[in-house]
Amino acid sequence: MKHLFLSAALAAALLGSLTSHTPATSHTAAPVAADSPALAAMFEKYWDERAKLYPLEATSQGDNRYNDQLPNDGTVAYRATQRQFFQQYLDQVKKFDRSKLSDNDRVSYDIFLYEMQMRLEGLKQPTWMMPFNQMGGLPIGLAQLGAGSGNQPFKTTQDYDNWLGRVRAYPVWADTAISNFRRGMRGGVVLPRPLVEKMLPQLQAMVTTDPSKSIFYGPVAKFPTAVPPADQQRLTAAYQQAIKEQLVPTYQKLHDFLKNEYLPKARTTTGISAVPGGEGMYRFAVKNSTTTDMTPDQIYQVGLSEVKRIRAEMEKIKTEVGFKGDLNAFFNYLNTDPKFMPFKTAEEVLNVYRGIQAKIDPNLKKMFGRVPKTGFEVRQTEAFRAASASAQYNRGLADGSRPGIFYVPILDATKYNVTRGMDNLFLHEAIPGHHYQIALQQENTALPKFRRYGGYSVFSEGWALYTESLGKELGLYTDPYQRMGALNGEMHRAIRLVVDVGMHSKNMTREQAIEYMRANRSIDEQAATAEIERYMAWPGQALSYKIGQLKISELRQKYEKQLGSKFKLSAFHDQLLQNAAMPLAIAEKTMDAWAATQK
Known part of the structure; x- marks a missing residue:
């Protein structure tokens, strides 16, 4: 497949060079730069060698050559091997003249260069001590x-x-x-x-x-x-x-x-800034998670303004349903009223999620031209990890041998609350969130493997959170409590910007962070504690969702304005997902180039 793709591009380039001496007319296409076989070969070799270095990653991608390997990845020698590996490929990619590459190859070049630099920077962090x-x-x-x-x-x-x-x-x-x-x-x-x-x-x-x-x-x-x-x-x-x-x-x-x-x-202490070198570790974590140069303080300010905006939306719903107390009393009502906990068994909970898929199916076809071939299932999270797990998506395999799985932790079905936002959770973790984005990326054989199987949390989590905003267009959020659930989900990601930065660079304590979360969204103490402790364990990781979502929403608005009647939502979604996950600045550049062709 790859060689066919290369030779087609090569043929286009040759055709361009053969016709370039003729006087230009409005019908003559500009010469197309060919994709570079040498660059493709380097990417292929990199991915092949990388599988050996990270055999667990290879297994998750369906590459079974090293399924018996478990490297001792905490050793000094292993870290040195990683450094040598990424440095070698950074040096190699720099030997290519970017200006002579095709548009397609330039995108891959930019992502690869960024990836190697960030990997090397990451290896300087003392996180191996934890x-x-x-x-x-x-x-x-x-x-x-x-x-x-x-x-x-x-x-x-x-x-x-x-x-x-x-x-x-x-x-x-x-x-x-x-x-x-x-x-x-x-x-x-x-x-x-x-x-x-x-x-x-x-x-x-x-x-x-x-x-x-x-x-x-x-x-x-x-x-x-x-x-x-x-x-x-x-x-x-x-x-x-x-x-x-x-x-x-x-x-x-x-x-x-x-x-x-x-x-x-x-x-x-709570935040990473309390350990020696912690401030630098957090700055790197922020950069790594958001792929931007935003400072912790800028992110904190975005968080505060988003929390304020979403609170105002929640107030409207409280008024709409005729609830008389303040917002916190409303949260308490949503958390505790038995009518919001109608389930008796875990299977009943899972069946509601399965029903959402059937409900959105007709509208999905209008919003997406491409859909994944990879299968999909909803499953209950295994008991041994359910207590500290969030709902999550586990990627399937492009060859169809393993479906994408949406895992739902259900500790006690009778306490499973519908107002936490079942509609938006399904859109995020399953369809058209993670399942569409990851499966379509893996199925795109025109991409080099490091793009097919690699990923950027700011893009994939940003996409998944953006898809929550499509609920109304997909025929969901028809009842105010599901809309409240969706706002709760979005509020959750806005709060993360405040508490993650707050804990890791502004001396906010674990207890203050839990209190802030509970004051601004409907969540019980156990769930809020698990969330805050997650951010303590993974500094910066939780920033990627909201930062990515804001960028994708901003791009959609930009092109709707630029293209007017020529803007097609399905074309925007298809293009964004076809490009695969990438750092935000590169994503914007490639989408700008796409928008220029739509005019």
């Missing part, structure tokens, strides 16, 4: 893979043996993680105490004396027919042994270390 937290890292990731319902395939005998290879490497990884945590303890680069307290039960949940009760037993509890009976017998014994001798003792060791050694040294 190797995992309650939100993510290998201990949680390994359980998701090993459960048999995630990205790690369990279809053949080889797949089952591959997983054992990863398990064997886990105790060594954990020893390095403990050593890095200790380095952090000596240098004062440690996690906040409340986060460590949340990590302990997560690790303890993996400890069991009966292997068949372990989450890691999932794959041998239900073998596919492709695994012969003799192999099933051998593998069952091997998995029982791996759970007893490698997994359980490693989780126990991590738990005991965190509880006995690390917790007493964990910090009582």
